[in-house]
Amino acid sequence: MENKEKVSKFATVLSQLRKERGISQKQAAADLKISQALLSHYEKGIRECGLDFVIRCSEYYGVTADYLLGISDSRTGIDAIGSCDCKDGEKSKLAFLADATRMLLSLMPSTRDEKVTKYVYDYYTLCVYRGAVTMARAGILPKEMFKFDFNLGRELASAAIAVEDAKFVFIEDKSRTGSDLGEKTSLHSLIESAEELILTNFVV
Numbered sequence: 001m002e003n004k005e006k007v008s009k010f011a012t013v014l015s016q017l018r019k020e021r022g023i024s025q026k027q028a029a030a031d032l033k034i035s036q037a038l039l040s041h042y043e044k045g046i047r048e049c050g051l052d053f054v055i056r057c058s059e060y061y062g063v064t065a066d067y068l069l070g071i072s073d074s075r076t077g078i079d080a081i082g083s084c085d086c087k088d089g090e091k092s093k094l095a096f097l098a099d100a101t102r103m104l105l106s107l108m109p110s111t112r113d114e115k116v117t118k119y120v121y122d123y124y125t126l127c128v129y130r131g132a133v134t135m136a137r138a139g140i141l142p143k144e145m146f147k148f149d150f151n152l153g154r155e156l157a158s159a160a161i162a163v164e165d166a167k168f169v170f171i172e173d174k175s176r177t178g179s180d181l182g183e184k185t186s187l188h189s190l191i192e193s194a195e196e197l198i199l200t201n202f203v204v
Contacts, residue, residue, distance in 0.1 A: 009070030010054075011045035017061040017068075018043070020103060020185060032056055062105070075102055100190035123164050130157035 018028045029039040034053070041047040058065045066072035105120070133153045135141045146153055 008045050010049075010068060011043055013068055013070060014057060015043040017057075017063065021061070028060075032060060096186055097190070100186040103185060103187045119164060119168050123161065123168075126157050126161045126164065130154060130161070133157065 018025065021028075023031075025039055025043070026036050029036040032039065032053070033056075038047070042049050042053075054065050054068055058068055061068075063075040064072060067075045105124070130153075132141055133146065133150055136143055136146060137150045137154075143150070148156065
């Protein structure tokens with residue numbers, strides 16, 4: 001009975017990850033080097049797969065094997081956001097932000113272009129750094145964490161982000177050929193919230 005539950009959990013997670021990526025079963029099967037019929041059986045829990053396929057899926061979807069098998073709720077093996085003395089609404093917002101960020105970054109293994117992967121890594125690093133500087137200026141983070149003066153660090157981070165944006169223009173634009181996320185996810189909601197924020201506060 002326990003084994004059946006594990007298979008069922010694996011099937012559910014496997015199907016969920018593919019839908020989050022917004023790709024067809026046919027495309028996923030081709031990328032994973034199996035037939036569409038076999039992938040369909042795996043996603044429905046009709047057949048069990050071997051360890052090599054679990055590892056392949058783990059690398060393809062950018063999650064741990066434990067997450068795929070339903071052993072862990074952590075996709076990356078890194079603990080989720082720790083408990084804090086926040087109100088429930090604030091905790092929910094942090095969890096929502098973390099989930100949307102994980103989902104966006106989980107799309108990266110689908111590209112074989114190392115320049116794109118490096119761009120995303122550098123861009124996120126700079127954005128998080130700039131956010132950390134802002135929090136340090138507000139007294140939330142200790143100044144000892146930073147080598148630069150807060151004002152200088154923020155200006156340099158902003159300039160570096162602008163440079164990354166300019167560099168990305170030279171990478172082939174795949175925005176019109178990339179996959180669409182089929183079902184509404186936290187990433188959709190995050191994008192909607194950001195656009196609403198822009199329209200409400202910055203567009204005259």
